Amino acid sequence: MKRSDFPANFIWGTATSAYQIEGAVSEDGRGPSIWDTFSHTPGKTKGGDHGDVACDHYHRYPEDIALMKELGVNAYRFSVAWPRILPEGRGRVNPRGLDFYNRLVDALLEQGITPWATLYHWDLPQSLEDQGGWPSRETAYAFAEYADLVTRHLGDRVKHWITLNEPWCSAYLGYHAGIHAPGQQNFKHSIWASHHLLLAHGLAVPVIRRNVTGARVGITLNLSPGYPASPDPADVAAARRFDGFQNRWYLDPLYGLGYPADMLALYGEAPSVQGDDLITIAAPTDFLGINYYSRAVVRNSDLEPYRFQYVRVGEEHTDMDWEVYPEGLYDLLIRLGREYRPKAIYITENGAAYPDAVADDGGIHDLERVRYFQRHLALCLEALQHGAPLKGYFAWSLLDNFEWAEGYAKRFGLVYVDFPSQRRRIKASGYWFRDFLREAVVRP
Numbered sequence: 001m002k003r004s005d006f007p008a009n010f011i012w013g014t015a016t017s018a019y020q021i022e023g024a025v026s027e028d029g030r031g032p033s034i035w036d037t038f039s040h041t042p043g044k045t046k047g048g049d050h051g052d053v054a055c056d057h058y059h060r061y062p063e064d065i066a067l068m069k070e071l072g073v074n075a076y077r078f079s080v081a082w083p084r085i086l087p088e089g090r091g092r093v094n095p096r097g098l099d100f101y102n103r104l105v106d107a108l109l110e111q112g113i114t115p116w117a118t119l120y121h122w123d124l125p126q127s128l129e130d131q132g133g134w135p136s137r138e139t140a141y142a143f144a145e146y147a148d149l150v151t152r153h154l155g156d157r158v159k160h161w162i163t164l165n166e167p168w169c170s171a172y173l174g175y176h177a178g179i180h181a182p183g184q185q186n187f188k189h190s191i192w193a194s195h196h197l198l199l200a201h202g203l204a205v206p207v208i209r210r211n212v213t214g215a216r217v218g219i220t221l222n223l224s225p226g227y228p229a230s231p232d233p234a235d236v237a238a239a240r241r242f243d244g245f246q247n248r249w250y251l252d253p254l255y256g257l258g259y260p261a262d263m264l265a266l267y268g269e270a271p272s273v274q275g276d277d278l279i280t281i282a283a284p285t286d287f288l289g290i291n292y293y294s295r296a297v298v299r300n301s302d303l304e305p306y307r308f309q310y311v312r313v314g315e316e317h318t319d320m321d322w323e324v325y326p327e328g329l330y331d332l333l334i335r336l337g338r339e340y341r342p343k344a345i346y347i348t349e350n351g352a353a354y355p356d357a358v359a360d361d362g363g364i365h366d367l368e369r370v371r372y373f374q375r376h377l378a379l380c381l382e383a384l385q386h387g388a389p390l391k392g393y394f395a396w397s398l399l400d401n402f403e404w405a406e407g408y409a410k411r412f413g414l415v416y417v418d419f420p421s422q423r424r425r426i427k428a429s430g431y432w433f434r435d436f437l438r439e440a441v442v443r444p
Protein backbone atom coordinates (compact mmCIF):
# COMPACT_ATOMS: atom_id res chain seq x y z
CA MET A 1 0.00 0.00 0.00
CA LYS A 2 1.54 3.30 -1.15
CA ARG A 3 0.42 6.91 -1.02
CA SER A 4 0.02 6.88 -4.82
CA ASP A 5 -2.60 4.12 -4.43
CA PHE A 6 -4.81 6.82 -2.88
CA PRO A 7 -6.38 9.62 -4.94
CA ALA A 8 -3.93 12.43 -5.71
CA ASN A 9 -6.14 14.94 -3.85
CA PHE A 10 -6.42 12.79 -0.70
CA ILE A 11 -5.88 14.87 2.46
CA TRP A 12 -3.00 13.72 4.68
CA GLY A 13 -2.73 15.34 8.10
CA THR A 14 -2.00 15.08 11.75
CA ALA A 15 -4.34 16.04 14.59
CA THR A 16 -4.11 17.57 18.06
CA SER A 17 -6.35 19.47 20.48
CA ALA A 18 -5.89 22.68 22.44
CA TYR A 19 -6.01 21.45 26.02
CA GLN A 20 -3.79 18.47 25.22
CA ILE A 21 -0.88 20.44 23.74
CA GLU A 22 -1.08 24.22 24.28
CA GLY A 23 -0.31 24.74 27.96
CA ALA A 24 -0.19 28.47 28.86
CA VAL A 25 -3.51 27.92 30.64
CA SER A 26 -3.40 31.27 32.48
CA GLU A 27 -1.61 33.28 29.82
CA ASP A 28 -2.90 36.13 27.67
CA GLY A 29 -6.33 36.20 29.26
CA ARG A 30 -7.39 32.55 28.89
CA GLY A 31 -10.16 31.60 31.34
CA PRO A 32 -10.49 28.24 33.15
CA SER A 33 -12.12 25.26 31.45
CA ILE A 34 -13.75 22.19 32.97
CA TRP A 35 -10.53 20.29 32.23
CA ASP A 36 -8.49 22.78 34.26
CA THR A 37 -10.86 22.16 37.18
CA PHE A 38 -11.06 18.39 36.67
CA SER A 39 -7.32 17.77 36.19
CA HIS A 40 -6.53 19.79 39.32
CA THR A 41 -9.04 17.77 41.35
CA PRO A 42 -7.12 15.11 43.29
CA GLY A 43 -7.59 11.56 42.00
CA LYS A 44 -9.14 12.46 38.64
CA THR A 45 -6.08 12.05 36.41
CA LYS A 46 -3.17 9.60 36.56
CA GLY A 47 -0.47 11.02 38.78
CA GLY A 48 -2.43 14.26 39.11
CA ASP A 49 -1.31 15.24 35.60
CA HIS A 50 -2.84 18.40 34.09
CA GLY A 51 -2.54 20.57 31.01
CA ASP A 52 -0.97 23.64 32.64
CA VAL A 53 2.14 23.29 30.42
CA ALA A 54 1.44 20.18 28.27
CA CYS A 55 3.61 20.48 25.11
CA ASP A 56 3.96 24.27 25.56
CA HIS A 57 2.58 24.52 22.02
CA TYR A 58 1.25 28.00 22.75
CA HIS A 59 4.88 29.18 22.62
CA ARG A 60 6.45 26.42 20.49
CA TYR A 61 3.96 26.32 17.60
CA PRO A 62 6.55 27.52 15.03
CA GLU A 63 8.76 24.53 15.88
CA ASP A 64 5.76 22.18 15.77
CA ILE A 65 4.71 23.53 12.37
CA ALA A 66 8.26 22.89 11.17
CA LEU A 67 7.83 19.28 12.32
CA MET A 68 4.57 19.00 10.33
CA LYS A 69 6.45 20.35 7.31
CA GLU A 70 9.20 17.79 7.80
CA LEU A 71 6.62 14.99 8.02
CA GLY A 72 5.16 16.27 4.74
CA VAL A 73 1.52 16.57 5.81
CA ASN A 74 -0.70 18.88 3.73
CA ALA A 75 -3.23 19.53 6.52
CA TYR A 76 -3.30 20.00 10.27
CA ARG A 77 -6.30 19.50 12.54
CA PHE A 78 -6.18 21.58 15.72
CA SER A 79 -8.84 22.83 18.11
CA VAL A 80 -9.65 26.37 19.20
CA ALA A 81 -9.79 26.77 22.98
CA TRP A 82 -13.18 28.33 23.77
CA PRO A 83 -11.85 29.69 27.12
CA ARG A 84 -9.07 31.58 25.28
CA ILE A 85 -11.62 33.36 23.09
CA LEU A 86 -14.42 33.90 25.63
CA PRO A 87 -12.95 33.49 29.14
CA GLU A 88 -16.43 33.41 30.73
CA GLY A 89 -17.85 31.36 27.87
CA ARG A 90 -19.99 34.23 26.50
CA GLY A 91 -19.86 38.01 26.45
CA ARG A 92 -16.37 39.47 26.97
CA VAL A 93 -14.02 38.63 24.09
CA ASN A 94 -10.31 38.08 24.75
CA PRO A 95 -8.48 39.59 21.75
CA ARG A 96 -5.16 37.97 22.72
CA GLY A 97 -6.84 34.58 22.45
CA LEU A 98 -7.96 35.34 18.91
CA ASP A 99 -4.47 36.66 18.15
CA PHE A 100 -2.91 33.29 18.97
CA TYR A 101 -5.07 31.48 16.44
CA ASN A 102 -4.46 34.22 13.87
CA ARG A 103 -0.71 33.62 14.31
CA LEU A 104 -1.13 29.84 14.19
CA VAL A 105 -3.26 29.89 11.04
CA ASP A 106 -0.97 32.38 9.26
CA ALA A 107 2.08 30.26 10.10
CA LEU A 108 0.38 27.10 8.79
CA LEU A 109 -0.67 28.76 5.53
CA GLU A 110 2.83 30.13 5.10
CA GLN A 111 4.09 26.53 5.12
CA GLY A 112 1.42 25.38 2.68
CA ILE A 113 -0.43 23.40 5.37
CA THR A 114 -4.23 23.60 5.26
CA PRO A 115 -5.72 24.40 8.71
CA TRP A 116 -8.67 22.28 9.86
CA ALA A 117 -10.22 23.79 12.98
CA THR A 118 -12.28 21.96 15.58
CA LEU A 119 -14.40 24.44 17.52
CA TYR A 120 -14.96 22.24 20.57
CA HIS A 121 -12.56 19.56 21.82
CA TRP A 122 -13.88 19.22 25.41
CA ASP A 123 -12.51 22.39 27.08
CA LEU A 124 -15.84 23.96 28.05
CA PRO A 125 -15.37 27.29 29.90
CA GLN A 126 -15.88 26.53 33.58
CA SER A 127 -18.32 29.42 34.01
CA LEU A 128 -20.70 27.73 31.54
CA GLU A 129 -20.43 24.50 33.52
CA ASP A 130 -21.24 26.50 36.65
CA GLN A 131 -24.43 27.65 34.87
CA GLY A 132 -25.47 24.07 34.03
CA GLY A 133 -22.97 22.85 31.44
CA TRP A 134 -24.07 20.65 28.53
CA PRO A 135 -27.19 19.40 30.38
CA SER A 136 -28.40 23.01 30.02
CA ARG A 137 -29.86 24.16 26.69
CA GLU A 138 -28.25 27.56 27.22
CA THR A 139 -24.82 26.02 26.55
CA ALA A 140 -25.92 25.16 23.01
CA TYR A 141 -26.81 28.80 22.41
CA ALA A 142 -23.51 29.92 23.94
CA PHE A 143 -21.68 27.56 21.56
CA ALA A 144 -23.43 29.11 18.55
CA GLU A 145 -22.32 32.58 19.70
CA TYR A 146 -18.75 31.28 20.14
CA ALA A 147 -18.80 29.67 16.68
CA ASP A 148 -20.01 32.95 15.18
CA LEU A 149 -17.19 34.94 16.78
CA VAL A 150 -14.40 32.51 15.84
CA THR A 151 -15.51 31.96 12.26
CA ARG A 152 -15.93 35.71 11.68
CA HIS A 153 -12.28 36.13 12.69
CA LEU A 154 -10.66 33.10 11.06
CA GLY A 155 -13.11 32.23 8.27
CA ASP A 156 -11.22 34.23 5.63
CA ARG A 157 -8.30 31.76 5.96
CA VAL A 158 -9.82 28.64 7.60
CA LYS A 159 -12.33 26.89 5.36
CA HIS A 160 -12.58 23.46 7.05
CA TRP A 161 -14.60 23.47 10.28
CA ILE A 162 -15.42 20.65 12.65
CA THR A 163 -18.06 21.79 15.13
CA LEU A 164 -17.57 19.18 17.87
CA ASN A 165 -15.06 16.49 18.66
CA GLU A 166 -16.72 13.29 19.90
CA PRO A 167 -19.95 14.44 21.60
CA TRP A 168 -20.24 10.86 22.92
CA CYS A 169 -17.17 11.43 25.09
CA SER A 170 -18.40 14.81 26.34
CA ALA A 171 -21.84 13.42 27.21
CA TYR A 172 -21.15 9.84 28.35
CA LEU A 173 -17.63 10.04 29.80
CA GLY A 174 -18.24 13.52 31.22
CA TYR A 175 -21.75 13.23 32.66
CA HIS A 176 -22.49 9.50 33.17
CA ALA A 177 -19.26 7.51 33.50
CA GLY A 178 -17.69 10.50 35.23
CA ILE A 179 -14.15 9.65 34.07
CA HIS A 180 -13.84 12.84 32.03
CA ALA A 181 -14.58 16.46 32.96
CA PRO A 182 -16.81 17.61 34.58
CA GLY A 183 -16.93 14.16 36.27
CA GLN A 184 -20.68 13.87 36.83
CA GLN A 185 -22.39 10.48 37.19
CA ASN A 186 -25.93 11.30 36.19
CA PHE A 187 -27.58 9.31 33.38
CA LYS A 188 -30.34 11.87 32.76
CA HIS A 189 -27.77 14.69 32.54
CA SER A 190 -25.72 12.64 30.05
CA ILE A 191 -28.80 12.21 27.81
CA TRP A 192 -29.65 15.92 28.02
CA ALA A 193 -25.97 16.75 27.36
CA SER A 194 -25.95 14.58 24.24
CA HIS A 195 -28.98 16.44 22.90
CA HIS A 196 -27.62 19.90 23.64
CA LEU A 197 -24.26 18.98 22.08
CA LEU A 198 -26.04 17.89 18.89
CA LEU A 199 -28.22 21.01 19.05
CA ALA A 200 -25.06 23.13 19.44
CA HIS A 201 -23.68 21.49 16.30
CA GLY A 202 -26.89 22.13 14.36
CA LEU A 203 -27.11 25.76 15.46
CA ALA A 204 -23.46 26.35 14.48
CA VAL A 205 -23.61 24.89 10.94
CA PRO A 206 -25.60 27.77 9.35
CA VAL A 207 -23.60 30.31 11.34
CA ILE A 208 -20.34 28.92 9.92
CA ARG A 209 -21.76 28.89 6.40
CA ARG A 210 -22.87 32.51 6.77
CA ASN A 211 -19.45 33.64 7.98
CA VAL A 212 -17.14 31.52 5.81
CA THR A 213 -17.18 31.68 2.02
CA GLY A 214 -16.64 28.20 0.66
CA ALA A 215 -16.90 26.61 4.11
CA ARG A 216 -16.64 22.85 4.47
CA VAL A 217 -18.45 21.96 7.70
CA GLY A 218 -18.73 18.68 9.56
CA ILE A 219 -18.65 16.97 12.92
CA THR A 220 -16.27 14.36 14.32
CA LEU A 221 -17.67 11.24 16.01
CA ASN A 222 -15.77 8.44 17.74
CA LEU A 223 -17.44 5.42 16.17
CA SER A 224 -16.77 1.80 16.99
CA PRO A 225 -18.32 -1.18 15.21
CA GLY A 226 -19.89 -3.54 17.76
CA TYR A 227 -19.64 -7.32 17.37
CA PRO A 228 -21.48 -9.99 19.45
CA ALA A 229 -19.24 -12.18 21.61
CA SER A 230 -21.20 -15.23 20.34
CA PRO A 231 -23.99 -16.06 17.84
CA ASP A 232 -26.37 -16.31 20.82
CA PRO A 233 -29.34 -14.02 19.99
CA ALA A 234 -28.95 -12.38 23.41
CA ASP A 235 -25.40 -11.35 22.48
CA VAL A 236 -26.49 -10.24 19.01
CA ALA A 237 -29.15 -8.04 20.62
CA ALA A 238 -26.54 -6.70 23.05
CA ALA A 239 -24.32 -5.72 20.10
CA ARG A 240 -27.27 -3.85 18.61
CA ARG A 241 -27.73 -1.99 21.90
CA PHE A 242 -24.01 -1.15 21.97
CA ASP A 243 -24.31 0.16 18.40
CA GLY A 244 -27.19 2.37 19.49
CA PHE A 245 -25.33 3.63 22.56
CA GLN A 246 -22.07 4.37 20.74
CA ASN A 247 -22.96 5.10 17.14
CA ARG A 248 -26.66 5.42 16.16
CA TRP A 249 -27.58 7.80 19.01
CA TYR A 250 -25.49 10.44 17.20
CA LEU A 251 -25.55 9.29 13.57
CA ASP A 252 -29.34 8.98 13.30
CA PRO A 253 -30.25 12.54 14.42
CA LEU A 254 -27.38 14.01 12.37
CA TYR A 255 -28.66 12.29 9.24
CA GLY A 256 -32.31 13.26 9.74
CA LEU A 257 -33.58 10.04 11.36
CA GLY A 258 -34.16 11.41 14.86
CA TYR A 259 -33.16 9.49 17.98
CA PRO A 260 -33.22 5.69 17.50
CA ALA A 261 -36.53 4.28 18.81
CA ASP A 262 -34.95 1.16 20.31
CA MET A 263 -32.60 3.31 22.42
CA LEU A 264 -35.36 5.72 23.50
CA ALA A 265 -37.33 2.67 24.68
CA LEU A 266 -34.30 1.16 26.40
CA TYR A 267 -33.35 4.39 28.14
CA GLY A 268 -36.88 5.34 29.10
CA GLU A 269 -35.40 8.80 29.20
CA ALA A 270 -36.26 11.25 26.45
CA PRO A 271 -33.75 13.90 25.46
CA SER A 272 -34.92 17.45 26.11
CA VAL A 273 -36.10 17.94 22.51
CA GLN A 274 -37.97 21.21 21.81
CA GLY A 275 -39.65 22.54 18.65
CA ASP A 276 -37.55 22.09 15.50
CA ASP A 277 -34.47 20.74 17.30
CA LEU A 278 -34.31 17.59 15.18
CA ILE A 279 -34.43 19.66 11.99
CA THR A 280 -31.71 21.95 13.35
CA ILE A 281 -29.50 18.98 14.27
CA ALA A 282 -29.87 17.46 10.80
CA ALA A 283 -28.44 20.57 9.09
CA PRO A 284 -26.71 19.28 5.94
CA THR A 285 -22.96 18.91 6.38
CA ASP A 286 -20.10 18.52 3.89
CA PHE A 287 -18.35 15.64 5.61
CA LEU A 288 -18.40 13.22 8.53
CA GLY A 289 -15.25 13.05 10.64
CA ILE A 290 -14.52 9.66 12.18
CA ASN A 291 -12.14 8.98 15.03
CA TYR A 292 -11.38 5.27 14.91
CA TYR A 293 -9.31 3.42 17.50
CA SER A 294 -10.82 0.00 17.95
CA ARG A 295 -13.89 -2.16 17.82
CA ALA A 296 -16.09 -3.41 20.66
CA VAL A 297 -17.04 -7.04 21.29
CA VAL A 298 -19.98 -7.33 23.68
CA ARG A 299 -22.22 -9.87 25.35
CA ASN A 300 -25.62 -9.63 26.95
CA SER A 301 -25.85 -8.22 30.46
CA ASP A 302 -28.58 -7.19 32.89
CA LEU A 303 -26.45 -4.17 33.80
CA GLU A 304 -28.78 -1.15 33.45
CA PRO A 305 -29.30 1.03 31.47
CA TYR A 306 -27.25 -0.22 28.49
CA ARG A 307 -27.50 -3.96 29.10
CA PHE A 308 -24.30 -5.03 27.40
CA GLN A 309 -20.88 -5.89 28.71
CA TYR A 310 -17.54 -5.48 26.91
CA VAL A 311 -15.59 -8.68 26.27
CA ARG A 312 -11.81 -8.40 25.94
CA VAL A 313 -10.72 -10.22 22.80
CA GLY A 314 -7.81 -10.32 20.39
CA GLU A 315 -4.11 -11.01 20.54
CA GLU A 316 -2.84 -7.47 20.11
CA HIS A 317 -3.64 -4.46 22.29
CA THR A 318 -2.23 -0.95 22.54
CA ASP A 319 -1.03 0.72 25.72
CA MET A 320 -4.64 1.85 26.27
CA ASP A 321 -5.54 -1.84 26.26
CA TRP A 322 -7.58 -1.24 23.10
CA GLU A 323 -7.61 -4.18 20.70
CA VAL A 324 -5.73 -3.57 17.43
CA TYR A 325 -8.47 -4.38 14.89
CA PRO A 326 -8.09 -2.54 11.59
CA GLU A 327 -10.84 -4.69 10.02
CA GLY A 328 -13.27 -2.74 12.19
CA LEU A 329 -12.35 0.45 10.35
CA TYR A 330 -13.11 -1.23 7.03
CA ASP A 331 -16.47 -2.52 8.29
CA LEU A 332 -17.32 0.91 9.71
CA LEU A 333 -16.47 2.81 6.52
CA ILE A 334 -18.47 0.45 4.32
CA ARG A 335 -21.48 0.57 6.65
CA LEU A 336 -21.47 4.35 6.95
CA GLY A 337 -21.20 4.74 3.19
CA ARG A 338 -24.21 2.48 2.67
CA GLU A 339 -26.45 3.39 5.64
CA TYR A 340 -25.87 7.13 6.13
CA ARG A 341 -24.37 8.14 2.78
CA PRO A 342 -22.27 11.12 3.96
CA LYS A 343 -20.97 13.32 1.11
CA ALA A 344 -17.44 12.65 2.35
CA ILE A 345 -15.71 10.89 5.23
CA TYR A 346 -12.42 11.94 6.78
CA ILE A 347 -10.60 9.85 9.34
CA THR A 348 -10.02 12.78 11.69
CA GLU A 349 -8.15 10.60 14.20
CA ASN A 350 -6.51 7.19 14.05
CA GLY A 351 -3.46 6.13 16.03
CA ALA A 352 -2.16 4.13 18.96
CA ALA A 353 -0.48 4.52 22.33
CA TYR A 354 2.59 2.43 23.00
CA PRO A 355 5.15 2.68 25.87
CA ASP A 356 7.73 4.58 23.77
CA ALA A 357 11.23 5.08 25.10
CA VAL A 358 14.36 6.75 23.80
CA ALA A 359 16.83 3.98 22.86
CA ASP A 360 20.58 4.15 23.45
CA ASP A 361 21.03 5.36 19.87
CA GLY A 362 18.72 8.31 20.62
CA GLY A 363 15.95 6.96 18.43
CA ILE A 364 12.41 5.87 19.32
CA HIS A 365 11.83 2.57 17.53
CA ASP A 366 8.03 2.39 17.77
CA LEU A 367 7.66 -0.36 15.18
CA GLU A 368 4.30 -1.49 16.63
CA ARG A 369 2.91 1.94 15.85
CA VAL A 370 4.34 1.75 12.30
CA ARG A 371 2.50 -1.57 11.86
CA TYR A 372 -0.68 -0.04 13.33
CA PHE A 373 -0.65 2.76 10.76
CA GLN A 374 0.24 0.43 7.87
CA ARG A 375 -2.58 -1.98 8.67
CA HIS A 376 -5.22 0.72 9.19
CA LEU A 377 -4.23 2.63 6.06
CA ALA A 378 -4.33 -0.58 4.01
CA LEU A 379 -7.94 -1.11 5.09
CA CYS A 380 -8.78 2.54 4.46
CA LEU A 381 -7.58 1.97 0.90
CA GLU A 382 -9.64 -1.21 0.57
CA ALA A 383 -12.78 0.55 1.85
CA LEU A 384 -12.16 3.45 -0.53
CA GLN A 385 -11.75 1.00 -3.44
CA HIS A 386 -15.05 -0.63 -2.39
CA GLY A 387 -16.94 2.64 -2.55
CA ALA A 388 -16.52 4.36 0.80
CA PRO A 389 -16.43 8.16 0.27
CA LEU A 390 -13.13 8.46 2.12
CA LYS A 391 -11.30 11.70 1.30
CA GLY A 392 -8.61 12.07 3.92
CA TYR A 393 -6.73 10.79 6.97
CA PHE A 394 -5.37 12.56 10.05
CA ALA A 395 -2.96 10.61 12.25
CA TRP A 396 -3.45 10.97 15.99
CA SER A 397 -1.30 12.58 17.09
CA LEU A 398 1.44 14.93 15.93
CA LEU A 399 2.94 15.03 19.45
CA ASP A 400 2.83 12.95 22.61
CA ASN A 401 0.44 14.99 24.73
CA PHE A 402 -1.94 15.14 27.72
CA GLU A 403 -4.04 12.01 27.31
CA TRP A 404 -6.96 13.20 29.47
CA ALA A 405 -7.52 10.97 32.52
CA GLU A 406 -4.40 8.96 31.58
CA GLY A 407 -2.22 12.05 31.76
CA TYR A 408 1.19 11.98 30.02
CA ALA A 409 1.79 8.28 30.57
CA LYS A 410 0.05 7.31 27.32
CA ARG A 411 1.98 8.40 24.24
CA PHE A 412 0.17 8.68 20.86
CA GLY A 413 2.61 10.95 19.03
CA LEU A 414 4.45 10.55 15.76
CA VAL A 415 6.84 12.84 17.60
CA TYR A 416 8.17 11.97 21.06
CA VAL A 417 8.03 14.76 23.65
CA ASP A 418 10.41 14.77 26.57
CA PHE A 419 8.18 16.88 28.79
CA PRO A 420 10.74 18.15 31.33
CA SER A 421 12.90 19.59 28.52
CA GLN A 422 10.10 19.94 25.94
CA ARG A 423 12.52 18.44 23.40
CA ARG A 424 10.78 16.92 20.37
CA ARG A 425 12.14 13.79 18.64
CA ILE A 426 10.55 12.27 15.53
CA LYS A 427 9.80 8.59 16.19
CA ALA A 428 10.30 5.73 13.71
CA SER A 429 6.55 6.03 12.98
CA GLY A 430 7.01 9.70 12.13
CA TYR A 431 9.83 8.87 9.73
CA TRP A 432 7.74 6.07 8.25
CA PHE A 433 4.81 8.49 7.73
CA ARG A 434 7.18 11.04 6.16
CA ASP A 435 8.59 8.46 3.72
CA PHE A 436 5.08 7.16 2.95
CA LEU A 437 3.98 10.70 2.11
CA ARG A 438 7.11 11.42 0.06
CA GLU A 439 6.58 8.40 -2.24
CA ALA A 440 4.03 10.08 -4.51
CA VAL A 441 5.85 13.38 -4.50
CA VAL A 442 9.31 12.13 -5.51
CA ARG A 443 7.89 9.49 -7.88
CA PRO A 444 9.72 9.84 -11.27
Ligand SMILES: N=[N+]=NCCCCNC(=O)[C@@H]1[C@H]2[C@H](O)[C@@H](O)[C@H](O)[C@@H](CO)[C@@H]12
Nearest residue numbers: 017165166169222291293294322349403
Ligand atom coordinates in the same frame (compact mmCIF):
# COMPACT_ATOMS: atom_id res chain seq x y z
N1 LIG B 1 -12.02 1.19 23.42
N2 LIG B 1 -12.29 2.25 23.84
N3 LIG B 1 -12.49 3.34 24.06
C1 LIG B 1 -12.98 4.14 25.10
C2 LIG B 1 -13.29 5.50 24.60
C3 LIG B 1 -12.46 5.90 23.40
C4 LIG B 1 -12.83 7.26 23.03
N4 LIG B 1 -11.69 8.15 23.12
C5 LIG B 1 -11.27 8.71 22.03
O1 LIG B 1 -11.75 8.46 20.97
C6 LIG B 1 -10.18 9.75 22.17
C7 LIG B 1 -10.07 10.68 21.10
C8 LIG B 1 -9.91 12.16 21.45
O2 LIG B 1 -10.41 12.99 20.42
C9 LIG B 1 -8.43 12.54 21.68
O3 LIG B 1 -8.39 13.80 22.30
C10 LIG B 1 -7.74 11.46 22.51
O4 LIG B 1 -6.43 11.87 22.84
C11 LIG B 1 -7.71 10.19 21.66
C12 LIG B 1 -6.93 9.07 22.33
O5 LIG B 1 -7.61 8.63 23.48
C13 LIG B 1 -9.09 9.72 21.33
